[in-house]
Amino acid sequence: MGATFVVTLREAFEAALLLGIVYSYLERVGARAQYHWVTLGGVLGLLASVLAGLAVTFLSGPLLDLGPDLVAAAVMFFAVALLTWHGWWMRQHARAVKGDVQRRIDEARATQRLWIVALVAFTGVFREGAETVLFLWGLMSQTTISSWGGVTGGVLGVVVAAVLGWAIFRGGRQLSLPRFFAATSVLLVVVAAGLFSTGIGKLIGLGFIPAGDPLWDSSGLLDDHSVVGGFLSGLTGYRARPTAPEVIGYIVYLVGAGLLLFTPRTAAPATDAARPSAGALS
Amino acid sequence: MTRRLTAAFLVAIAAVVLATAARAADPKEIPITIENNRFSPEEIKVKAGEPFVLVVTNKDKAPEEFESKDLRIEKVVPAGKTMKIRVRALKPGTYPFVGEYHEKTAKGRIIAE
Numbered sequence: 001m002g003a004t005f006v007v008t009l010r011e012a013f014e015a016a017l018l019l020g021i022v023y024s025y026l027e028r029v030g031a032r033a034q035y036h037w038v039t040l041g042g043v044l045g046l047l048a049s050v051l052a053g054l055a056v057t058f059l060s061g062p063l064l065d066l067g068p069d070l071v072a073a074a075v076m077f078f079a080v081a082l083l084t085w086h087g088w089w090m091r092q093h094a095r096a097v098k099g100d101v102q103r104r105i106d107e108a109r110a111t112q113r114l115w116i117v118a119l120v121a122f123t124g125v126f127r128e129g130a131e132t133v134l135f136l137w138g139l140m141s142q143t144t145i146s147s148w149g150g151v152t153g154g155v156l157g158v159v160v161a162a163v164l165g166w167a168i169f170r171g172g173r174q175l176s177l178p179r180f181f182a183a184t185s186v187l188l189v190v191v192a193a194g195l196f197s198t199g200i201g202k203l204i205g206l207g208f209i210p211a212g213d214p215l216w217d218s219s220g221l222l223d224d225h226s227v228v229g230g231f232l233s234g235l236t237g238y239r240a241r242p243t244a245p246e247v248i249g250y251i252v253y254l255v256g257a258g259l260l261l262f263t264p265r266t267a268a269p270a271t272d273a274a275r276p277s278a279g280a281l282s
Numbered sequence: 283m284t285r286r287l288t289a290a291f292l293v294a295i296a297a298v299v300l301a302t303a304a305r306a307a308d309p310k311e312i313p314i315t316i317e318n319n320r321f322s323p324e325e326i327k328v329k330a331g332e333p334f335v336l337v338v339t340n341k342d343k344a345p346e347e348f349e350s351k352d353l354r355i356e357k358v359v360p361a362g363k364t365m366k367i368r369v370r371a372l373k374p375g376t377y378p379f380v381g382e383y384h385e386k387t388a389k390g391r392i393i394a395e
Contacts, residue, residue: 078290134345
């Protein structure tokens with residue numbers, strides 16, 4: 001039971017984290033009425049996962065040998081672009097709401113951009129969704145009386161991930177607004193850097209990028225096969241034996257996104273705080 | 283913005299497709315079977331420096347995920363199916379792999395020499 005619990009918790013946690021963040025983000029910018037965008041994205045992500053699971057199971061042919069890997073790699077880089085963009089967008093809000101007591105945003109204009117949160121929810125769920133669906137399905141189809149523990153563990157893993165997502169949502173509501181934006185921006189950048197590096201790793205695995213020797217071996221310190229290492233590898237892209245392209249990709253993304261999202265804007269006009277939506281949504 | 287994102291997505295896919303087309307064809311195929319949540323054979327010897335293809339057949343009634351952290355491979359093999367997994371040219375060494383859905387029993391290693 002423990003083993004299946006860890007697998008599904010690990011697979012579902014990233015989705016839960018992203019859903020928790022985008023829900024609380026909407027709450028914080030006063031767009032609670034727009035929750036359905038996130039819900040829609042999440043549900044579509046789940047549907048796509050089931051469809052992908054069915055496709056892998058029932059289709060066959062050469063397309064299937066490489067297809068899922070290509071989709072997985074594309075989804076990873078797409079998610080990186082999306083998370084970066086969402087971070088950028090949040091930053092605009094963070095600047096706009098600074099000193100604005102009512103933290104009102106121009107909802108009508110915000111709505112035009114809300115499909116981004118829907119897409120974040122979609123990719124968050126879809127990225128590991130098909131795997132989780134297949135895993136749970138496999139557990140259930142194999143079920144004998146002795147293996148019910150495995151099924152219970154698998155389902156429990158998803159439930160606990162959802163509870164953690166909910167806790168992140170609640171926690172996000174407790175933070176002050178600047179702290180909320182700062183904390184979630186850092187978190188999203190770390191997740192995105194991990195995804196970027198994992199995407200590069202995927203291309204290395206497929207032979208598209210030369211691997212070279214691992215730069216170091218920290219498996220003695222923290223093995224990526226261990227429970228903690230596995231979580232870190234899913235969430236932050238940790239590798240015990242990383243190659244140069246992965247490390248360089250990670251650093252380049254971190255520096256690039258850091259410059260984009262965290263450097264103070266010296267020339268920010270003073271009217272920004274007074275007109276919250278002016279710079280935020282253009 | 284929608285267009286820009288779609289463009290980025292298409293560029294990513296195009297890059298991957300081009301890279302696929304550019305690769306050398308027909309590396310050696312090595313069969314491996316999953317049965318009763320175990321790999322057979324559990325040890326595979328390959329020539330270092332030559333890419334190869336693992337032909338993984340899952341004879342069990344549940345899907346399995348072939349995973350090797352070192353090789354950066356994660357691939358679901360549905361019940362009763364055979365999947366081809368391309369593996370890059372390896373330096374001499376031992377590369378462990380597992381069946382992620384049954385990690386306790388499904389273990390093996392590739393030895394490149």
